[in-house]
Amino acid sequence: MTDIERKLPIGIQDFESIRRDGYLYVDKTGYIYELVHGGKPFFLSRPRRFGKSLFLSTIKAYFEGKKELFEGLKIRELEDGNEDAWQEYPVFYIDFNKKNFKEDSALEIVLDEHIRAWEAVYGDERSDRSLEERFRYCIEKATEITKKNAVVLVDEYDKPLLEGADKAMVEHNKAVFKGFFSTLKSYDRYLKFVFITGVTKFSKVSIFSDLNQLNDISLDYRYSGICGITEKELKSDFDSEIEALAINNQILKEECLTELKKMYDGYHFHQNGEGVYNPFSLLNAFDKREFGMYWFATGTPTFLIDKLKESGFDAKQFTTDEYYEEESSLTDYRMDNENPVPLFYQTGYLTIRGYDAEFRSYALGYPNEE
Numbered sequence: 445m446t447d448i449e450r451k452l453p454i455g456i457q458d459f460e461s462i463r464r465d466g467y468l469y470v471d472k473t474g475y476i477y478e479l480v481h482g483g484k485p486f487f488l489s490r491p492r493r494f495g496k497s498l499f500l501s502t503i504k505a506y507f508e509g510k511k512e513l514f515e516g517l518k519i520r521e522l523e524d525g526n527e528d529a530w531q532e533y534p535v536f537y538i539d540f541n542k543k544n545f546k547e548d549s550a551l552e553i554v555l556d557e558h559i560r561a562w563e564a565v566y567g568d569e570r571s572d573r574s575l576e577e578r579f580r581y582c583i584e585k586a587t588e589i590t591k592k593n594a595v596v597l598v599d600e601y602d603k604p605l606l607e608g609a610d611k612a613m614v615e616h617n618k619a620v621f622k623g624f625f626s627t628l629k630s631y632d633r634y635l636k637f638v639f640i641t642g643v644t645k646f647s648k649v650s651i652f653s654d655l656n657q658l659n660d661i662s663l664d665y666r667y668s669g670i671c672g673i674t675e676k677e678l679k680s681d682f683d684s685e686i687e688a689l690a691i692n693n694q695i696l697k698e699e700c701l702t703e704l705k706k707m708y709d710g711y712h713f714h715q716n717g718e719g720v721y722n723p724f725s726l727l728n729a730f731d732k733r734e735f736g737m738y739w740f741a742t743g744t745p746t747f748l749i750d751k752l753k754e755s756g757f758d759a760k761q762f763t764t765d766e767y768y769e770e771e772s773s774l775t776d777y778r779m780d781n782e783n784p785v786p787l788f789y790q791t792g793y794l795t796i797r798g799y800d801a802e803f804r805s806y807a808l809g810y811p812n813e814e
Contacts, residue, residue: 450468450684450685451466451467451468452467452468452685452727452730452731453467453468453469453498453727454724454727454728454731456498457497457498457501458498458501459498459501459502459504459505459513460501460510460513462498463513463514464513468681469517470673470677470681471517471518472495472499472502472670472671473502473506473514473517473518473519473520474518474519474522475499475667475670476499476502476503476506476519477518477519477522477523478666479503479637479639480503480506480507480637483659484632484635484636484637484638485628485635485637485638485639485640485657485658485659486638486639486640486658486660486661487639487640487641487642487645487658487659487660487661487662488639488640488641488642488660488661488662488667488670488671489641489642489643489645489660489662489775489790490641490643490662490670490671490672490713490792491643491711491790491791491792492643492745492791492792493722493723493724493739493742494671494672494722494723494792495671495672495723496599496600496641496671497539497541497599497600499641499670499671500537500597500599500639503595503597503637503639504535504595504597506519507532507533507535507595507637508532508533509530509531509532509533511529511530532590532592533592533593533594533595533636533637534566534583534586534587534589534590534592534594534595535594535595535597536558536579536582536583536586536594536595536596536597537558537597537599538554538555538558538596538597538598538599538601539558539599539600540554540598540599540600540601540603540604541599541600541603543603543604544607545603545604545607545608545613545617546607546608546613548613550604551604551616551617551620551621552575552620554604555575555579555620555624556575559575559578559579559582562582562586563578563582565586566581566582566585566586566589567581567582567585569581574623575620575623575624576623576624576626576627579624579627580627580630580631583596583627583631583634583635584631584634587634592636593633593634593635594634594635594636595635595636595637595638596628596635596637596638596639597638597639597640598638598639598640598641599641600641600642600643601621601640601641601642602642602643602644602645603642604617604621605617605618606643606644606745606747607745607746607747638658640658643790643791644786644787644790644791645660645662645775660775662713662775663713663714663771663774663775664714665714665716665717667713668712668713668714668717668718668720669717669718669720671720672711672720672721672722672723673720673721673723673726674718674719674720674721675705675709675718675719675721676718678701678704678721678726679701682726682730685730686700686701686704686730688730688733689704689729689730692733692734693733693734693735703735704721704726704729704735705721705812706812706813707725707729707735707812707813707814708721708722708725708726708729708812708814709721709811709812710795710810710811710812711792711795711811712795712796712797712811713795713796714796715796715798715799715806716799722739722792722811722812722814724738724742725737725739725814737814738814739792739814740814745791748784748787748788748791748793751784751787752784754782754784755782755783755784757783757784757785762794762808762809762810763809763810766807767785767807767808767809768800768803768805768806768807768808769786769789769805769806769808770803770804770805770806771804771805771806773785773786774786774789774790774806785808788808789808792811793810794808794809794810794811795808795809795810795811796808797809
């Protein structure tokens, strides 16, 4: 297999599959080292298909002690000589990606499925209790059996809130969350590490209001490149793909880089942080060797279209780069907020284009031509 024919992980979100099956992997493990050695509970908001699930899967493999998967990666070098590294911890991984949350009791079904899997390992003596009681019991038993604190990883926590059929269902799901995730606050002594991802951060949802020590790194300068592909990563990791794309489109390599930047770059998650390319579009462009609207073509979420229709907002305002939003409105989402702009930013249709330090507000605009 030549370099040009390397396997690109389009739609593959499992770190172990990528490493074992020989897919190209952009090394983000240096961020994992910083996180696991720098704190305990974290939250990260990023748009859909930006690599959140893959990042969480990589953390999972790290805490499962699968050292062999990290051969040649940054974290292997950083952990060299650390006797506490690569131990196996009990990992509670909750994935909300694979369910239609417009159906009644969908959230409870997903949580029950996860808990049943954990009970099969740690014991089902309390299987007749409430979801939160069963969750707490599994964590207790896991720490008792393994003699190690538990790791809790939650992927796309907000999907049941963004895709609920109506307001009543969303409120119901929020109530379920309140009971279930209160465990993360009251059981701190049992927890080694907590990492939660989502598209947006819902204010006044128990997962945040109860877990007030949760560290939101969504607008943190240090983690601006944690998801997506940076300019440096593009040029160092995808040289053969860039060459093949240029040849197929009968343009020079430098012209190809210019077109890639114009189409897929421009996402900023801190006013001074490094910009990133949309990874889904970039990988598809390399795979098909054509410039296309790949991320946009995967479908705009229904909830976003509904929000735009309800607000009557004029999106032409974003063409001037002079539309400003306060920091608080970008980090918290309220369903009763008529302003759709924070949701546009959080879902990736807008990005940070500037910053007013005096008023702590961000200039927003479109990231790129896609």
